[in-house]
Amino acid sequence: MITFENVTKKYPDGTVAVDDLTLEVPEGTLTVFVGPSGCGKTTSMRMINRMIEPTSGTLTVDGSDVTKVDPVKLRLGIGYVIQSAGLMPHLRIVDNVATVPVLQGQSRRSARKSAIGVMERVGLDPKLADRYPAQLSGGQQQRVGVARALAADPPILLMDEPFSAVDPVVREDLQTEILRLQSELRKTIVFVTHDIDEAVKLGDKVAVFGRGGALLQYADPAFVLSNPADERVSEFVGADRGYRGLQFFHATGLPLHEIRHVADGEVDGLNLASGEWALVIKAEKPYAWINAEGVELHRKGSALYDSTVGGGSFFHPDDTLRQALDAALSSPSGLGVAVDDAGRLIGGVRADDVLEALKEQRRIPELG
Ligand SMILES: Nc1ncnc2c1ncn2[C@@H]1O[C@H](COP(=O)(O)OP(=O)(O)O)[C@@H](O)[C@H]1O
Ligand SMILES: [Mg+2]
Numbered sequence: 051m052i053t054f055e056n057v058t059k060k061y062p063d064g065t066v067a068v069d070d071l072t073l074e075v076p077e078g079t080l081t082v083f084v085g086p087s088g089c090g091k092t093t094s095m096r097m098i099n100r101m102i103e104p105t106s107g108t109l110t111v112d113g114s115d116v117t118k119v120d121p122v123k124l125r126l127g128i129g130y131v132i133q134s135a136g137l138m139p140h141l142r143i144v145d146n147v148a149t150v151p152v153l154q155g156q157s158r159r160s161a162r163k164s165a166i167g168v169m170e171r172v173g174l175d176p177k178l179a180d181r182y183p184a185q186l187s188g189g190q191q192q193r194v195g196v197a198r199a200l201a202a203d204p205p206i207l208l209m210d211e212p213f214s215a216v217d218p219v220v221r222e223d224l225q226t227e228i229l230r231l232q233s234e235l236r237k238t239i240v241f242v243t244h245d246i247d248e249a250v251k252l253g254d255k256v257a258v259f260g261r262g263g264a265l266l267q268y269a270d271p272a273f274v275l276s277n278p279a280d281e282r283v284s285e286f287v288g289a290d291r292g293y294r295g296l297q298f299f300h301a302t303g304l305p306l307h308e309i310r311h312v313a314d315g316e317v318d319g320l321n322l323a324s325g326e327w328a329l330v331i332k333a334e335k336p337y338a339w340i341n342a343e344g345v346e347l348h349r350k351g352s353a354l355y356d357s358t359v360g361g362g363s364f365f366h367p368d369d370t371l372r373q374a375l376d377a378a379l380s381s382p383s384g385l386g387v388a389v390d391d392a393g394r395l396i397g398g399v400r401a402d403d404v405l406e407a408l409k410e411q412r413r414i415p416e417l418g
Pocket of ligand 2: 091092093
């Protein structure tokens with residue numbers, strides 16, 4: 051566990067890079083420090099491995115005050131990955147990966163052997179072992195950077211914008227790889243990024259930093275998106291992300307409303323007022339929406355069927371609030387079509403109920 055207790059860092063020129071930071075990074079979790087450039091993320095991270103000394107406050111790693119631990123020893127137990135991968139250009143990949151184990155006294159031979167294993171672990175072809183960094187793509191170099199940080203099997207991993215310099219497709223691969231690795235390794239990871247999407251995708255918890263090195267919010271990602279602590283956080287996570295947050299909430303207990311419906315063979319007898327909609331059921335399944343105009347068309351041998359009914363916008367009771375809202379918003383009647391496992395109509399969901407349910411669930415107290 052890593053704890054910051056009222057940690058402040060003031061640079062000699064008077065810049066307050068980190069302002070009274072109090073935060074706990076639980077063991078075995080991936081915590082993301084996110085925020086715009088210059089808000090003190092890197093400074094906070096580098097105080098963990100004592101590359102930067104705090105001006106005041108206490109920072110502990112597994113209970114020990116870092117300023118009282120030999121910095122070389124401390125750093126050997128903390129893997130560190132940076133944006134440019136930071137590989138040594140004159141060393142072959144295998145020797146880059148083996149750097150720390152060799153520093154720790156392992157024989158070069160055994161360190162190289164295990165380096166190959168770590169390379170495979172992060173998705174690198176062992177055939178690349180004898181190349182030099184410049185002979186690898188940006189994405190491959192970042193994987194080498196991760197492999198090198200993992201080679202000595204440190205319990206803690208610090209990653210400072212490790213994927214920011216690679217293109218978006220490769221970045222997504224690397225993010226997925228980190229999640230897969232972490233599900234096996236359960237390291238204590240601090241991951242710095244300025245990208246809120248990356249933070250939400252990777253973080254068990256997300257710490258949002260703002261100007262002047264202030265911690266604005268520290269919570270799980272769903273909570274940050276759905277319930278930003280203040281204007282600064284909501285501006286940073288983006289106004290449109292209120293809806294995005296819906297995917298993190300289950301729609302359990304969402305009220306189902308009655309939907310007027312009619313069997314396909316009985317559309318002719320239907321009397322619909324202007325603006326009223328009915329759901330046509332065919333072979334026991336919702337088939338199409340129809341209105342008064344549609345009934346007319348039906349009489350003439352054609353029908354005004356709304357294609358969205360068959361287009362996958364059904365709602366199932368174990369779906370998320372986002373799917374409920376999608377169903378409601380894509381229905382011409384304003385009632386999203388809810389179906390059971392067999393695809394039979396069980397009722398309708400309304401957008402205002404979804405927003406009400408969201409409000410309810412937002413009242414869940416913030417986790418530590
Ligand atoms: N060595 C330094 N001397 C003076 N100011 C610095 C130094 N390093 C960083 N800063 C300043 O501290 C603030 C936080 O920087 P940093 O921790 O790098 O932020 P981030 O990683 O969030 O972009 C910035 O205003 C930056 O200009
Ligand atoms: Mg930085």
